[in-house]
Amino acid sequence: MQTKVRVEIENVSLSYGRVEVLREVSLTAEPGEFFALLGPSGSGKSTLLRLVAGFTQAQSGRVLIGGEDVTRVPPWKRNLGMVFQNYSLWPHMTVAENVAFGLEERRLPRDVIRDKVTAALGLVGLAEFGGRRPNQLSGGQQQRVALARTIAIEPKVLLLDEPLSNLDAKLRVHMRGEILALQRKLGITTIFVTHDQEEALSISDRVAVLEAGVIQQVGTPMELFDRPANRFIANFVGTVNLLAGTVEPAPQGAVFESPLTGRITLAAPPARAGAVQIAVRPHALALAAPGAAPDPARIWVDGIVAEREFLGEFVRYRIRAGDADLIADQPHLAGEPGFAPGNAVKVGINPAQVKMLGA
Numbered sequence: 001m002q003t004k005v006r007v008e009i010e011n012v013s014l015s016y017g018r019v020e021v022l023r024e025v026s027l028t029a030e031p032g033e034f035f036a037l038l039g040p041s042g043s044g045k046s047t048l049l050r051l052v053a054g055f056t057q058a059q060s061g062r063v064l065i066g067g068e069d070v071t072r073v074p075p076w077k078r079n080l081g082m083v084f085q086n087y088s089l090w091p092h093m094t095v096a097e098n099v100a101f102g103l104e105e106r107r108l109p110r111d112v113i114r115d116k117v118t119a120a121l122g123l124v125g126l127a128e129f130g131g132r133r134p135n136q137l138s139g140g141q142q143q144r145v146a147l148a149r150t151i152a153i154e155p156k157v158l159l160l161d162e163p164l165s166n167l168d169a170k171l172r173v174h175m176r177g178e179i180l181a182l183q184r185k186l187g188i189t190t191i192f193v194t195h196d197q198e199e200a201l202s203i204s205d206r207v208a209v210l211e212a213g214v215i216q217q218v219g220t221p222m223e224l225f226d227r228p229a230n231r232f233i234a235n236f237v238g239t240v241n242l243l244a245g246t247v248e249p250a251p252q253g254a255v256f257e258s259p260l261t262g263r264i265t266l267a268a269p270p271a272r273a274g275a276v277q278i279a280v281r282p283h284a285l286a287l288a289a290p291g292a293a294p295d296p297a298r299i300w301v302d303g304i305v306a307e308r309e310f311l312g313e314f315v316r317y318r319i320r321a322g323d324a325d326l327i328a329d330q331p332h333l334a335g336e337p338g339f340a341p342g343n344a345v346k347v348g349i350n351p352a353q354v355k356m357l358g359a
């Protein structure tokens with residue numbers, strides 16, 4: 001196994017004409033880390049990855065790989081492996097020939113190439129498939145050939161641009177586990193681009209969230225989910241209820257107040273007094289029938305069920321409460337019918353699960 005390297009992106013800004021695509025982006029992927037770039041379509045993820053690979057140049061800023069400034073180094077001298085979204089295998093070559101391609105370009109001896117191809121195909125579980133052509137493989141197998149081709153050259157860094165987007169939902173989940181297992185086995189610093197938040201949260205050590213070319217937050221999946229830095233992150237990473245109101249410092253921490261909820265005492269002191277939004281996840285809301293004796297630790301508000309969506313493990317309710325629409329997820333248990341549209345319900349907010357955001 002080769003030494004693990006750090007990838008540093010320092011203060012990079014990039015424009016196409018007058019369109020600013022990346023704005024003062026700084027990021028570090030630690031040696032051996034599985035790092036995801038997450039963001040909506042057009043936010044600049046592929047551009048940032050191509051910049052690390054050397055296919056794109058920025059107007060300002062630097063890229064360092066293993067401490068070495070590679071900003072002016074061409075792609076073929078950076079020793080990186082990139083898997084593109086449409087993994088473009090050569091249709092007229094066998095699987096083994098596809099995997100050998102990058103090694104032949106490096107003019108390695110024949111037997112060395114053969115051994116490396118065998119090892120790479122073995123790693124992705126395709127040892128028996130060397131003689132087939134890409135059109136004789138399933139989508140997931142083709143995906144693995146693209147990975148084998150990339151790891152065969154023993155890159156210092158693995159760059160993956162939405163490598164699973166062409167696969168069906170089940171295979172995507174399976175392959176993401178395989179990619180992570182392979183990355184862990186090889187210990188290669190990996191940057192993985194996706195617009196799918198569940199995918200990013202499930203396999204990454206850390207995630208950077210991009211919006212319109214600006215990094216909004218970098219953190220572990222749990223940090224992003226539990227402590228979103230702003231409304232964009234709260235909405236983009238998972239589903240969230242946002243309620244507007246005002247906040248005052250208090251001896252216990254803070255008091256939030258809104259017409260819907262009245263006063264809620266929160267443990268965390270506010271950054272500043274005044275207008276704020278609070279965020280509560282759908283699964284952190286409880287529902288109770290109007291006549292029930294509700295849990296006194298929660299703040300209860302009255303609502304009417306507007307919609308109900310049965311999702312198997314849980315039921316997602318949309319509840320009209322005052323002028324707010326609240327999303328509440330309740331676990332589904334066999335034999336418990338839950339609530340129906342039109343039913344009056346009480347919605348219970350647990351103050352410990354409330355996160356304060358800026359206005």
Ligand SMILES: Nc1ncnc2c1ncn2[C@@H]1O[C@H](COP(=O)(O)OP(=O)(O)OP(=O)(O)O)[C@@H](O)[C@H]1O
Binds near residue numbers: 019043047
């Ligand atoms: N060569 C180019 N010339 C002009 N504009 C470009 C070029 N390449 C990308 N862009 C623009 O830069 C922005 C970012 O593009 P990029 O491909 O990095 O987005 P992305 O986050 O990868 O999106 P997606 O999830 O759709 O792949 C987009 O608005 C795009 O139209």
Ligand SMILES: [Mg+2]
Binds near residue numbers: 045047
């Ligand atoms: Mg892209």
